[in-house]
Amino acid sequence: MRQVQREFPFPIPFGWFQLCFSDELAAGEIRSVHYFGRDLVVFRGADGTPRCFDAYCPHLGAHLGVGGALIDDTIRCPFHHWRFDKQGRCVDIPYAKRIPPAAKVRTYPVIEKSGMIFAWYHPGEEDPMWALPDIPEYGDDAWTPYERREWIVKSRNQELAENTVDQAHFRYVHGTNTVADTDISLEGPLMKVISRSKVGSVDGEADGVIEINVHGFGFGMTRFTGVVETLVLTSGTPIDDERVHMHLAFTVRKLPDSDSTKGLGKAFIDEIERQFGQDIPIWENKIHHERPVLCDGDGPIATVRQWAKQFYVDAPA
Ligand code: FES
Ligand SMILES: [Fe+2]
Known part of the structure; x- marks a missing residue:
């Protein structure tokens, strides 16, 4: 019998965590990733800004990264075409008169810095508590590319x-x-x-x-x-x-x-x-x-x- 179980007593920590490098997310691309014990989508819409949402649609749970589309400044669910804006709020249901107030996807603060894309994760959805530093070597001709x-x-x-x-x-x-x-x-x-x-x-x-x-x-x-x-x-x-x-x-x-x-x-x-x-x-x-x-x-x-x-x-x- 094992003497001690290999279990770590820590919950998932909060902080800024890298999702990918900038060049791994093209304009108009939706990537599916799994971090923080959650399924997520990372995408770069028409404005070029990367964003990170929970992957599952609040309607009937379709995965936004599997057949979802970026339409103008929204991400469209593949299942019934509900559309969500930058804040994760549903702004369009093509077949409904009223949008249910709870139609919202969880979003994560995202920054793109020095060739990397980071999300802020906090289990209680608190806002970022610190900033990440600039990296002067990045983009400097005197230094090699990563x-x-x-x-x-x-x-x-x-x-x-x-x-x-x-x-x-x-x-x-x-x-x-x-x-x-x-x-x-x-x-x-x-x-x-x-x-x-x-x-x-x-x-x-x-x-x-x-x-x-x-x-x-x-x-x-x-x-x-x-x-x-x-x-x-x-x-x-x-x-x-x-x-x-x-x-x-x-x-x-x-x-x-x-x-x-x-x-x-x-x-x-x-x-x-x-x-x-x-x-x-x-x-x-x-x-x-x-x-x-x-x-x-x-x-x-x-x-x-x-x-x-x-x-x-x-x-x-
Ligand atoms: S599950 Fe997303 S629109 Fe229905
Ligand atoms: Fe080491």
Whole structure:
């Protein structure tokens, strides 16, 4: 018999979560996705603005993403052609004299930023409580276009956030010692981690700095400076209470010649993939100890758990 069940005691957290990259949603397209334990549609209407609704029509429950259509500024249900406006209100029933006041689809606040589309999820439908940052590297000619990777991981956002400051694992799982000295500071939903270490360079050793800014559970930016300048955007969107969809986007400040830039970019993304490959089996098989036995070299894991509580409506004990 198993000693402990692999169950995480957290509800689905609230926050901004990536739905897709901008170029994955063409004008006039309706995409069906499953996040936050819900079936959703993401679409881009004639005005170019992305929107996210619950997938099921309040009438008789048809899926808006299966045969639905974008007509002017509305989405039309495939079943009886009820039409819903940007706010999710039914504005037209072609065969009725009166529109029932309850004819409304749940909508989610959406922003499109730096080549990504995010939705705000809150189980109680509260408005967004923070904003996401601009990414100055995006669209800057001095930086390469995003190189992207994605994974579906059987784990939870909190577990993945904890991993950011788990300094010992970098050495024992990844065989690196990049996190030598970790400073953490918290400002509401923002967690800032700065790590300094010596990294190899052509001149011997140089000071490498890793600066991680995590904006809630959904989105983080990791900037590496020192020998080369790189930025990794990390997003984790809860699919349900068992899985997280992770998207990574990677960009590097261009070197004087494009072959070196390509070589560097490839080496970096290979290294990230290698590390994910090592992390995933641990994440997917570990359990969550509410009271872990920690030691003095573990890094600020308890601090991250304290920070994490703010993202749950019903916080775990
Ligand atoms: S189910 Fe959508 S219009 Fe009837
Ligand atoms: Fe890791």
